[in-house]
Amino acid sequence: MAVRRYRKSATALTSAEVAALRTAFGKMQALHDDRGFEYWAGIHGLPLPISCVHGTPFFLPWHRAYLYYFEQHVLDAGSTVSLPWWDWSAQAGIPAAYAGDSANPLAGAPVTGIPAAQFTGQNIPEVDRTSRQPGPTGPGHGPHGLPSAGQVADLMKLSDFEDFSTQLEDLHNQVHMWVGGTMSEIPVAAFDPLFWAHHTMIDRIWALWQLAHPGAGVGTLPHGHPLGPFPTLTVGQVLSVTGLGYDYAAATSSGSPHG
Amino acid sequence: MADALMVTLSCPAEPYVRADLEFHGVDHSKASYEGRLFINNATAGPGTATDDANGYAGSFWIFGHGGCAGAEGHCEPPRERRAFDFRPAHQLIPVSKRVIVTGRLRALVAPGAEFTVRIVPVVRPEHAQALPVSLVTDLLHVERVDLLTYQ
Numbered sequence: 001m002a003v004r005r006y007r008k009s010a011t012a013l014t015s016a017e018v019a020a021l022r023t024a025f026g027k028m029q030a031l032h033d034d035r036g037f038e039y040w041a042g043i044h045g046l047p048l049p050i051s052c053v054h055g056t057p058f059f060l061p062w063h064r065a066y067l068y069y070f071e072q073h074v075l076d077a078g079s080t081v082s083l084p085w086w087d088w089s090a091q092a093g094i095p096a097a098y099a100g101d102s103a104n105p106l107a108g109a110p111v112t113g114i115p116a117a118q119f120t121g122q123n124i125p126e127v128d129r130t131s132r133q134p135g136p137t138g139p140g141h142g143p144h145g146l147p148s149a150g151q152v153a154d155l156m157k158l159s160d161f162e163d164f165s166t167q168l169e170d171l172h173n174q175v176h177m178w179v180g181g182t183m184s185e186i187p188v189a190a191f192d193p194l195f196w197a198h199h200t201m202i203d204r205i206w207a208l209w210q211l212a213h214p215g216a217g218v219g220t221l222p223h224g225h226p227l228g229p230f231p232t233l234t235v236g237q238v239l240s241v242t243g244l245g246y247d248y249a250a251a252t253s254s255g256s257p258h259g
Numbered sequence: 260m261a262d263a264l265m266v267t268l269s270c271p272a273e274p275y276v277r278a279d280l281e282f283h284g285v286d287h288s289k290a291s292y293e294g295r296l297f298i299n300n301a302t303a304g305p306g307t308a309t310d311d312a313n314g315y316a317g318s319f320w321i322f323g324h325g326g327c328a329g330a331e332g333h334c335e336p337p338r339e340r341r342a343f344d345f346r347p348a349h350q351l352i353p354v355s356k357r358v359i360v361t362g363r364l365r366a367l368v369a370p371g372a373e374f375t376v377r378i379v380p381v382v383r384p385e386h387a388q389a390l391p392v393s394l395v396t397d398l399l400h401v402e403r404v405d406l407l408t409y410q
Contacts, residue, residue, distance in 0.1 A: 046328055053347075054322055055287065055354030122393055123326035133385050142309045143293055143318045143381075166357050173320030177291050177383065184291045184386050185325035228347070 005246040007204065010084040010095035010197050017081045018097045018106075024079035025193055026105035035077075037191075038113035040070045043229060044190035046114045051229055052186060057162050057221050059169050060206050063199050064238040065227040070196060071246075082246055085204045086197035088175050089149040093137040098194050102129070106193045111182070124185050130192045133180030146178050147171040152205060156212055161219040164209055172202050204248045207241045262397070263379045265301065266404040270364060272371035275408035278364045280376060282319065284353040284402025288334060290387070290394040291323035295379040296358060298367045305381045316363040316376070319356040326394055353402065364406075376404065 013021070028037040043066065044052045053062040071083045086095055100107045108130040119126035136145050151171060158164040175198055176183050182192045189195055210216070223236030241247055280296065297303035298314040309315040327334035336349040368374040380399040387395045 045325075048328055050324075050328075050350055056348075118328035120326070120328060122391060123328050124394070125389065125391070133383070135383070142315075143295065144309075163357075166355075167359070170320050170356065170358075173291070173322040174293070174318075176322055177293065177320060177386075180383060180386055181389075184383075185323055186291075187325045187328060189322075 004242060005082040007082045007200060007246055007248055008084050010086050010097050011090075011092075013081060013084055013097060020078065020080040021074070021084070021097070022105050024074050024077035025109075027077040028073060029105055029109050032113065035073055037109060038111075040073060041109070041188075041190040041195075042113055044195075045185075045187035046118050048118060050186065052190075054169065054186070057165050057219055058225070058227075058235070060165050060202070061218065061221065061235045061238050062227050064203050064206070064241075064244075065230040065233040067196070067199055067203055068233070068238070068244050069230050083196055083200045085200040085248070086194065087201060088146045088178075088198065089152045091138055091146050091148065093146075094132070094134060094179075094194060095197070098197060108132075109191050109193055111188055111191045114188075124187055127182065127188065130183075130188070131181035132183065132192065132194070135178040135180065143174070147174055155205065156209055158209075159213055159216060161216050161221075164206075164216075165219075168202065168205060168209075172198070203241075207248050210239075210241075262399060263304065263377055264399055264401060265375050265377045267373055267375050268404065268406045269373050270368040270370060270406070271408050273408075273410060274370075275361070275410055277359065277409040278361045279405075279407045280316070280358045280360050281405040281407060282356045282358075282378070282401050282403075283405070284400070285321065285356055286353055286398075286400035287321045288324045288351050289326065289398055290382050290390050291325075292321050292395075292398055293381045294319045294321065294356070294399070295381050296360070297377045297379065298363065299374050300377055301375060303377045303379055305379060307379070311366065314367055316360045316367070317358045319358050321354075321356075323394075324351060326391070353400075378404075 032038060053059055067083060098106045102108055110129055111127050155164060155167050158167060176189060179194060183189050183195060218235060221235050223234065225235045227233045295318050296316040298316045300314040303313060307313050334351050336352045378399060382395050
């Protein structure tokens with residue numbers, strides 16, 4: 001039987017799990033090689049080349065592969081839990097595990113490994129640490145707030161992959177801008193540790209949509225298309241989360257059969 | 260701050276079960292912004308309330324490229340792709356956005372009537388203050404807007 005990891009909600013982690021995740025992120029933030037946080041954050045944006053994929057149907061497969069590779073390094077760094085998801089649709093704001101000061105490696109991170117020459121005068125300003133300027137929490141803020149559970153439910157009714165992907169990406173963009181600061185702009189967004197919980201939520205919504213629409217596939221995307229710079233994964237290889245060894249089951253219950 | 264754009268469209272006379280506004284050739288090279296849509300409101304701006312009275316129809320969000328980190332020409336997409344160029348597409352090829360406006364269109368526009376859509380780019384003020392002026396001006400470029408309705 002395949003070993004399967006269950007990604008959990010950030011608000012459902014035990015204190016021991018939060019501590020383990022913080023320790024792993026802290027270790028990665030202290031590494032300056034290709035196991036480190038700056039290397040993996042830098043794949044999304046700066047330093048050049050910017051490798052992330054937005055505005056195309058590759059958005060979801062590419063980020064699933066990205067999360068998968070990053071998660072392997074989080075586990076290598078000793079985390080006992082998989083990447084948690086931030087359910088921003090609850091509109092409660094940033095999860096407690098990701099809040100606090102610089103002593104919490106989930107609350108922020110150094111922005112390092114980017115040559116100064118790539119912060120040009122026409123570019124985003126040079127920063128040495130992530131920042132946030134979150135918008136309002138709670139319902140009723142419309143486009144100023146976070147996407148609602150109702151908006152996510154509406155997404156789940158869409159039956160065409162390209163339609164679903166386009167609408168989900170827009171909610172994703174809204175959340176990036178709601179967090180503000182570093183998360184607002186592609187070149188440095190992935191340096192904010194909250195980026196990973198946000199994208200795990202996006203990946204979770206896609207996985208739930210796949211369960212609700214079996215056979216919907218990925219539209220016209222070729223399954224054999226490589227997802228660079230993740231050399232062992234293609235579009236076809238990321239279509240099943242269980243095939244990648246994880247799942248988003250909200251609750252699990254196990255027992256030993258007896259006579 | 261960035262300028263708004265406006266387009267005139269026609270609502271079909273026939274009933275529809277879904278209506279989408281599609282925006283093609285949308286530039287995303289600068290700051291992140293919200294494209295706020297107002298129907299039949301020629302003066303809507305960033306401070307206009309997003310309510311029915313003002314014709315608010317929805318928003319799209321652009322996750323911006325944040326300027327150019329390379330040398331001159333680095334962020335200019337090629338006009339056409341060479342044959343046998345198997346590299347990934349250039350990062351700054353303009354994107355398309357789609358906003359589902361079924362309920363808002365029904366509420367705000369009579370069947371068969373012409374209407375306007377005003378697109379107001381909104382950068383959160385606290386974010387705009389932290390960016391070079393060049394990243395938050397002349398922000399909104401849209402080549403074409405389509406209204407698609409489905410029966």
